[in-house]
Amino acid sequence: MKKLSVLFIAFFSAIILVACGNDDSSSSSSGTQVISQTSNNYYQGVIKNGHYLTSKSRGVSVQQNDNQLNLKGFENGLLSISKDQFPTDTYILQEGQYIDTNTAENWLGRKSKSNPDGLNPSGKDTEVPLYLQQMDEQDFMEQSHGDLKIKGMTIGLGINSVYYYRKEAYGAVYQKTLDDKEIVKQGKAIADKVLQRLRKNKDLKDIPIVIALYKQASNDSLVGGNFFAYSVNKDGATSVDNWKSLDIKNYVLPDETSSEVNTNDEDAFENFKNQVQKFFPNLSGVTAQAHYVDGTLRGMHINITTQFYGQSEIISFTQYVQTTAKKYLPNSIPIDVQISSSEGIQSFLARKTGAKNFYSHVFTSY
Structure with a gap:
């Protein structure tokens, strides 16, 4: 039933994408086109060199996510948060282009000598839980004289509620339910580091960056997880100090x-x-x-x-x-x-x- 539900959502996503069609406004120098907007409920998208511009880090996660509803809930929920901060009639949505696959893999890994950029705590898998499971980047652009310039960004961080691990390769899978207070603590600490790193990019130095925290449902849940907090960071802020709680449940x-x-x-x-x-x-x-x-x-x-x-x-x-x-x-x-x-x-x-x-x-x- 869960697989069919995901297929159903994917079917609608395909319809929406096809319905968008092509827009006649484009940049001849960069080969970039903006997909026309058919409804105020949807953002205009970006086509580059004849292809839809997909995220550079799409599909990267710490491990296989057995609950596909987590993925859909994460993407759809993040889009809803973005719409509140970056209206669809003002901004153009470009899927993440600043966090590439290699960077995402490093950030999602454990911190170690070989991976100093890891955002998950160092330690053995059997002893120390992995908290950060997935992340997503959404870039919000404005068009001027045929060029697109980034004016805002939303980052979603998916935090595990249950940690799954093996004591030996191909062995039995064990699980540990994570404490809610620790989930919030770890999520906010990770968000702070992500914001600091993003601000080092000259394009992202001063734009508003929204960071949202998502509590992942367990693998056997019949519903996806939910976002529980977000922060809007303006004026070049390099630390997150203004969290807003969200009461979303499935x-x-x-x-x-x-x-x-x-x-x-x-x-x-x-x-x-x-x-x-x-x-x-x-x-x-x-x-x-x-x-x-x-x-x-x-x-x-x-x-x-x-x-x-x-x-x-x-x-x-x-x-x-x-x-x-x-x-x-x-x-x-x-x-x-x-x-x-x-x-x-x-x-x-x-x-x-x-x-x-x-x-x-x-x-x-x-």
């Missing part, structure tokens, strides 16, 4: 362990689930990922796994889900529903904030 519904989920939200989903299962019993599961900000439900992603494959049945089921979701689920938040079987995605539904009706699509095989 939960799986139905929830049988946490008392933090709003009862009304849980009841609404339970009613939706019961109605769907009552009329279509051939279902393997109905679950939801609920996204909360400051204790308020801000979004919901629902996964429904079926055991039927007939096209007419899928169409009827999709229509029924649409009617039932409209009746029982909250109408003030964005909601998407993914319907799938063991063979892949069968259909999906989505509704934006404030919209009355769901958009739906049934996948057809030819």
Whole structure:
């Protein structure tokens, strides 16, 4: 189910990228083009020499991240933080070009004689946890006379909540749950060092640099992690001293362990689930990922796994889900529903904030 969820998000990302199209504004001297903006919700992107300009350090992490939802939650959450500081109607998003792959690998490693730039503490893997798991850089540009100049930057730091390690090569995997206070302490200390290093680059000496801290979920979690603090560093500041806390949580519904989920939200989903299962019993599961900000439900992603494959049945089921979701689920938040079987995605539904009706699509095989 987690793999299908990631594929679903990737599918939408591809649609958004294709929909952007090409813009007629470009720099002939550098071969750089700016992707046209189709909505104020999205940044304009950058194409260089006919190719989308990807991050120089994309995909670099300390070790294999078994929970792909951490990666998506990290990227999407970081983008939301950036939008608050660098409005989409003013800035152009260029994926990170200042922290290259080699630098990222060194920073994500342990500090040692052979790697003095390591941001993770020195010591043996079996004794000292690795805290910094992943990082991402977003550059925010302004265009002037065909040239792009960097005017701001956001750095996301993914901090482990659980440390996984082996006592011997190819041996059993052990885990250690990390203390929340230590996660915050280590994250803020690492952020301070990152800011100092970035300021040494003449292009980054005076621009505002946002640094955000993300607490990674465990590998077996059905939801991704969450950002818990960020800092906006202006006027060439070389130390982080103004952190702002974030209250962002993700939960799986139905929830049988946490008392933090709003009862009304849980009841609404339970009613939706019961109605769907009552009329279509051939279902393997109905679950939801609920996204909360400051204790308020801000979004919901629902996964429904079926055991039927007939096209007419899928169409009827999709229509029924649409009617039932409209009746029982909250109408003030964005909601998407993914319907799938063991063979892949069968259909999906989505509704934006404030919209009355769901958009739906049934996948057809030819």
